[in-house]
Amino acid sequence: MRTIDVDRSLCDNHGQCAIAAPEVFRMNTDGVLEYEPTFDDALLDEVEEAIDVCPVQAIFLKD
Amino acid sequence: MSTSTVEVPYLNISDPSFAMQSEELRTAREQSWYARTNFGLAVLRYDEVSKLLKSPKLSQGSAKWPAHNGVHGGLFFDWWTKNLLVLEGEDHHRIRRLLNPAFSPRLIKELVPRFQALANELVDAFIDKGECEFIRDFAEPYATRVLTILLGIPESEWPKIARLASTVGLALGVTFKQDLDKVEAAVAELYDYAEELIRDRQANPGEDFVSRLVLASRDGDRLSDEELRNALVLLIFGGMDTTRNQLGLAMQSFIRNPQQWELLAERPDLGGKAVEEVMRTNPTVTWVTREAVEDFEYQGLAIAKGTTVHLFTQSSGTDPRAFPNPEMDLLGEHAPHYGFGGGVHHCLGHFVARADMSEALPLLASRLANPHLVGGDEWLPDSGNTGPIRLPIGFTKRS
Ligand code: HEM
Ligand code: HEM
Numbered sequence: 448m449r450t451i452d453v454d455r456s457l458c459d460n461h462g463q464c465a466i467a468a469p470e471v472f473r474m475n476t477d478g479v480l481e482y483e484p485t486f487d488d489a490l491l492d493e494v495e496e497a498i499d500v501c502p503v504q505a506i507f508l509k510d
Numbered sequence: 511m512s513t514s515t516v517e518v519p520y521l522n523i524s525d526p527s528f529a530m531q532s533e534e535l536r537t538a539r540e541q542s543w544y545a546r547t548n549f550g551l552a553v554l555r556y557d558e559v560s561k562l563l564k565s566p567k568l569s570q571g572s573a574k575w576p577a578h579n580g581v582h583g584g585l586f587f588d589w590w591t592k593n594l595l596v597l598e599g600e601d602h603h604r605i606r607r608l609l610n611p612a613f614s615p616r617l618i619k620e621l622v623p624r625f626q627a628l629a630n631e632l633v634d635a636f637i638d639k640g641e642c643e644f645i646r647d648f649a650e651p652y653a654t655r656v657l658t659i660l661l662g663i664p665e666s667e668w669p670k671i672a673r674l675a676s677t678v679g680l681a682l683g684v685t686f687k688q689d690l691d692k693v694e695a696a697v698a699e700l701y702d703y704a705e706e707l708i709r710d711r712q713a714n715p716g717e718d719f720v721s722r723l724v725l726a727s728r729d730g731d732r733l734s735d736e737e738l739r740n741a742l743v744l745l746i747f748g749g750m751d752t753t754r755n756q757l758g759l760a761m762q763s764f765i766r767n768p769q770q771w772e773l774l775a776e777r778p779d780l781g782g783k784a785v786e787e788v789m790r791t792n793p794t795v796t797w798v799t800r801e802a803v804e805d806f807e808y809q810g811l812a813i814a815k816g817t818t819v820h821l822f823t824q825s826s827g828t829d830p831r832a833f834p835n836p837e838m839d840l841l842g843e844h845a846p847h848y849g850f851g852g853g854v855h856h857c858l859g860h861f862v863a864r865a866d867m868s869e870a871l872p873l874l875a876s877r878l879a880n881p882h883l884v885g886g887d888e889w890l891p892d893s894g895n896t897g898p899i900r901l902p903i904g905f906t907k908r909s
């Protein structure tokens with residue numbers, strides 16, 4: 448398992464992460480980000496893409 | 511509380527004299543978070559623009575543009591109605607996922623030395639004259655040649671690409687119907703370019719941007735040749751005039767704020783901040799258009815399905831509620847602006863635009879002292895995408 452952290456003071460709820468890695472990130476009906484802090488190694492490529500595409504670079508891989 | 515007791519301001523956004531940076535707009539923003547316009551609602555304040563930009567109740571408002579103009583078929587119509595900008599839901603996300611890897615910030619960084627060399631080459635050509643027409647001599651060739659560098663088209667082709675993109679741009683203006691034949695011919699020519707690029711990279715894939723798009727696949731899915739072609743034309747179309755106009759507006763902002771220009775000349779590390787501050791206070795995309803997908807209520811206002819909603823960027827970026835000191839300040843800490851839009855349609859090319867402009871601005875500041883207007887400037891109207899068409903400036907060469 449791997450762990451990520453989203454810096455909520457930076458996150459602006461654009462939802463690009465939810466497009467790149469829908470298994471880990473999703474936008475709720477109010478348009479606010481929800482995510483799984485830990486995820487399976489098999490999803491690492493997708494999560495790295497989410498990290499790359501976040502317009503404000505708010506997502507960090509912790510380990 | 512009934513909102514009908516509050517007077518809602520009205521703005522005629524199609525009037526050629528309508529100005530974003532005006533007392534009329536500031537007064538309206540103090541009166542209310544939104545205004546009525548001759549074409550839908552306008553959202554004026556920061557918090558409301560931020561929330562509505564990402565609201566699932568609104569979708570891209572530009573999809574029906576050709577139909578509004580009585581255009582229901584043809585090359586432009588087919589391209590427009592199938593491009594990323596107007597697609598929604600999974601159709602949009604699928605294409606965006608396949609395009610994303612080519613736009614990785616790490617890959618864009620590798621192009622920075624080419625951007626610097628290009629900016630220096632353009633400045634070298636006019637620096638000894640003490641004056642230039644900033645759009646013709648810098649903003650336009652820089653914006654266009656950055657795109658040719660990104661796409662791997664020979665840089666010498668840039669005037670032709672610029673002309674074709676501007677012609678397609680006529681489709682977004684009020685004379686769309688009269689210009690239709692020209693627009694169709696330009697789309698056809700851009701298609702030829704894009705198709706040739708795709709064939710070439712399919713035969714000889716490399717490490718470049720277009721090869722990455724050609725090779726992109728995810729879970730066994732890939733872009734068809736047609737989707738790839740549509741995307742390349744969208745990149746040319748969406749990336750060139752925007753960057754040219756934004757650079758022209760940056761020069762205007764710094765001419766108005768000479769101390770900030772001097773600061774940038776001394777501190778080239780502030781190039782990134784310069785881009786953010788220019789786009790917050792003087793954005794080229796003055797509004798982003800959305801459409802209500804269902805009836806809903808927002809802050810006591812009933813918004814009916816189908817209502818057009820314009821999210822104002824400059825107005826939100828200088829809203830005193832979010833920015834107590836709204837003036838441009840490269841050393842200030844400010845909330846993010848929406849000059850690149852936001853939500854699922856957030857600009858795909860923003861890393862490219864940020865990287866190229868944050869190189870260009872400090873480089874210009876380090877070589878040109880005291881830039882000033884010398885007259886003869888011409889401007890696009892303030893509605894939609896704005897900026898200078900011609901911007902003659904004088905300056906002193908720094909030694
Ligand atoms: C200063 C320069 C630029 C500005 C101000 C800008 C602004 C914007 C804005 C506001 C949007 C959102 C439109 C909407 O939501 O209705 C957008 C979308 C887009 N931009 Fe940019 N842009 C710039 C440069 C670029 C560049 C260089 C490229 C390509 C290399 C590009 C490609 C795109 C694409 C493909 C979209 C559609 C994204 C989607 O719908 O998912 N832009 N841009
Ligand atoms: C690339 C696809 C684009 C779309 C969908 C789009 C949408 C439109 C539309 C419908 C207009 C109307 C022009 C007028 O009334 O004179 C227009 C001009 C404008 N463009 Fe583009 N444009 C495109 C390229 C761009 C991009 C990439 C951006 C962002 C950079 C953008 C933002 C706008 C805006 C906000 C207007 C004014 C909209 C309006 O007046 O209805 N445009 N564009």
Ligand code: SF4
Binds near residue numbers: 457459464503
């Ligand atoms: S892409 Fe970035 S800003 Fe947008 S929701 Fe995800 S973490 Fe937040």
